[in-house]
Amino acid sequence: MVRYLTGIQPSGILHIGNYFGAMRPAIELQDKGEAFYFIADFHALTSVHEPQVLRKNIRDVALDFLACGLDPDRVCLFRQSDVPIVTQLSWILSTVTPMGLLERCHSYKDKLARGAQPFHGLFAYPVLMAADILLYESDIVPVGKDQKQHLEVTRDIAAKFNEAYGDILKIPEPSIREEVSTIPGLDGQKMSKSYGNTIEIFLEEKALRKKIMSIVTDSVPVEAAKDPDTSTIVSLFRHFASPDQVAEMQEQFRRGGFGYGHFKARLFEAIWEYFASYRSRRKELQADQNYVDSVLAKGAERALSVARQTIHRVRVAVGIEE
Ligand code: TYM
Numbered sequence: 001m002v003r004y005l006t007g008i009q010p011s012g013i014l015h016i017g018n019y020f021g022a023m024r025p026a027i028e029l030q031d032k033g034e035a036f037y038f039i040a041d042f043h044a045l046t047s048v049h050e051p052q053v054l055r056k057n058i059r060d061v062a063l064d065f066l067a068c069g070l071d072p073d074r075v076c077l078f079r080q081s082d083v084p085i086v087t088q089l090s091w092i093l094s095t096v097t098p099m100g101l102l103e104r105c106h107s108y109k110d111k112l113a114r115g116a117q118p119f120h121g122l123f124a125y126p127v128l129m130a131a132d133i134l135l136y137e138s139d140i141v142p143v144g145k146d147q148k149q150h151l152e153v154t155r156d157i158a159a160k161f162n163e164a165y166g167d168i169l170k171i172p173e174p175s176i177r178e179e180v181s182t183i184p185g186l187d188g189q190k191m192s193k194s195y196g197n198t199i200e201i202f203l204e205e206k207a208l209r210k211k212i213m214s215i216v217t218d219s220v221p222v223e224a225a226k227d228p229d230t231s232t233i234v235s236l237f238r239h240f241a242s243p244d245q246v247a248e249m250q251e252q253f254r255r256g257g258f259g260y261g262h263f264k265a266r267l268f269e270a271i272w273e274y275f276a277s278y279r280s281r282r283k284e285l286q287a288d289q290n291y292v293d294s295v296l297a298k299g300a301e302r303a304l305s306v307a308r309q310t311i312h313r314v315r316v317a318v319g320i321e322e
Pocket of ligand 1: 129132133146180184
């Protein structure tokens with residue numbers, strides 16, 4: 001059976017880039033094979049240094065995933081840190097990982113350029129990610145485009161390990177859906193927690209409206225024709241509306257006579273409507289404090305049983321276990 005795996009960092013509240021790039025594809029795959037989805041809390045330590053915030057975020061990611069339709073009877077949903085074996089594999093993999101491979105990672109360079117401190121954890125981030133993927137013998141990893149290079153690094157690390165110790169690790173394939181590979185944020189750049197341009201999935205009505213109204217636009221006046229092809233409003237609207245509704249908005253852009261405020265209001269309604277049923281489901285789930293804990297505990301047990309088998313093979317292969 002095909003095994004799917006993906007992870008999301010609890011480094012903030014989940015946004016619609018996470019939703020379309022990874023959560024929705026992952027949820028759609030839950031019926032098609034064996035799914036392992038996890039909350040990457042070890043990874044989040046590279047950016048979140050407030051324990052209270054991290055604790056809350058971890059629960060929120062689990063809740064968001066469940067509210068959006070993840071079925072815990074089909075998916076093994078777990079916290080990365082509940083299977084500490086992953087850090088052991090990460091160390092072993094780091095001994096076959098060339099420095100150059102990590103030095104080339106855009107994500108690291110990009111974070112430094114935006115003012116992050118060059119901590120070793122940030123640099124070694126892709127090795128831990130490789131350990132996540134390889135520990136669970138994943139076949140397919142559904143992610144957004146920004147993770148493509150990390151998947152290539154994972155494949156390279158696995159190949160290096162196998163070259164040195166025999167055919168031990170399974171080489172995974174990424175799965176990136178072109179149409180949702182990079183969801184734009186409020187300023188038109190990739191939506192990202194670190195860019196401060198996110199639209200969170202479960203905002204309150206007023207806060208959501210305010211965010212949508214703050215989408216950056218040009219200063220073309222109301223009466224004039226506007227270009228739908230370069231508009232962030234239209235690119236976001238596509239994900240929430242039918243093809244007919246999108247065509248109508250594009251036509252109104254070209255015709256002129258409608259201000260950006262009008263289009264933003266349409267976008268707001270579409271987003272609000274789209275997540276309506278998930279919002280009520282989230283409220284129900286939130287009411288039962290023990291539910292999330294019990295899902296994560298069950299997930300951890302299953303994840304551990306797979307992890308133990310892989311680490312055993314790896315330890316024997318490298319010579320630290322008989
Ligand atoms: P993270 O937490 O930054 O993002 C989680 C997922 O959301 C996708 N994503 C997007 N997709 C489309 N458009 C966007 N604007 C957008 N923003 C985020 C990401 O591509 C990702 O799929 N390193 C990972 C977490 C991780 C992981 C793993 C993933 C740790 N170990 C093993 C897969 C397998 C990360 O930082 O994702």
